[in-house]
Amino acid sequence: MYSKLQFLISPLQKFFYFIHSGIHTVIPIENISFGLAIIVFTIIIRILLLPLSIKQTKSTAKMGAIQPEMKKVQEKYKKDPQKSQQEVMKLYKENGVNPMGGCLPMLVQMPILFALFAVFNTLNMKGAGFLWMPDLTLPDPYYILPILSTVTTYFSSKLMQPPGGGAQSKQTSTMNTGMAIFMGFMSLKFKGALVLYWVINNVLQVIQTLVINKMELGNTGVVKKQI
Template sequence: MLSFLVLILAGCGNMTNPPPIGPDATGIWDKYLVWPLSWLIKESALVLGGSYGLGILVATILIRLLVLPLMVKQIKSSKAMQAIQPEMQKIRDKHKNDPQKAQQETMALFQKNNINPLAGCLPMLVQMPILIAFYHAISRTPEIKTHTFLWMSLGEKDPYYILPIIAAVTTYFQSKMMGQAQQNNPQMQMMMIMMPLMILAIGVTLPSALSLYWVYGNIFTIVQTYFLYRDKGNQLSPKEGTAK
């Protein structure tokens, strides 16, 4: 999924002289995703003294608030996974020489406790089109594309790779926090390494505004996850953490 995202964004990065986006935009993509994002960033920047970097911050917070129910569902599912870790370990130990049987019994355990192991993918699936729409909103809005924020031009690559590195590091910490309930899961451990590398690959090749959006979003998610996980005494039972 992440590889697909990199390929799509890399293809977008080769787009030359994209047409400007405005209120007269047509087509579902431009009218309902790209233009609203462009408008939101511009209006937010207008309120915040003309800073499009801060405008992206406002847009990021609003988007993350919209997908918050999915994030909460993901965390509940993660807590439910944590609750059944001892049973999963028993299955792995019992069928260590028969991976197929171990997988069958693990899936049966998920069904018994109404856990959807793919629930954690929902936020990423939702964010993929948003990230691509962000790229188009930036590239096709001259005011954003040419704006300078801190040391970088939002429409150009970060010349010092500072922001892509910060995006990768915060992605790692976010993944670690979100995956704390599955620390013994090899796939989760691999994802914790692969996701930051993918974000770094995106950040060093595409406009700085995308890395800025990702850093803002990661910080929001880290803070959100901290508050949702901080009460260690109130772990959900598996069926309370259902992710249908």
């Protein structure tokens, strides 16, 4: 798989080493510059992907805003699935909601995310640590990063989940919990550099989602259907 993404991996690796070189020039201590380079690199990547992330977050916020109206439509036409679908699509159109709006940006980002995974999993910086970690090219011996990975994965996924109840919401919540536990378990084996990137990325995602949701809360006007 990585061979197919080499066109992305190589430039990203060079970009990371460029950032590290600049930081190392100012702070010539490997156990500080390496970790700082990961943080700065993660922030820059988040900024570059910001338009797609904003689009995805806004789409999720809009879907959440029209949930009450959707429930009313589905309840009214529960004996007529075809009519219910038509009215739901009309509700989408009236409120400018694209049902695939939250998925498409993620699909575009997936190759970049896989490439970043490869970049941080193959960094040649053996012996360089950061904070409590003696070597970022090895798993965290104190399990702090895996714990942070679990917690931040859960909250970043939870915030991206459209509000609402019902079986679908419970299923999504269960999937979020499962994903968080899975990432925490995998982080026990992943290199510290990769997990540090993942944790910082999740924290930035949480901040971004909270800010956008707050802005959308005041800007999203839901067109209510006459039920």
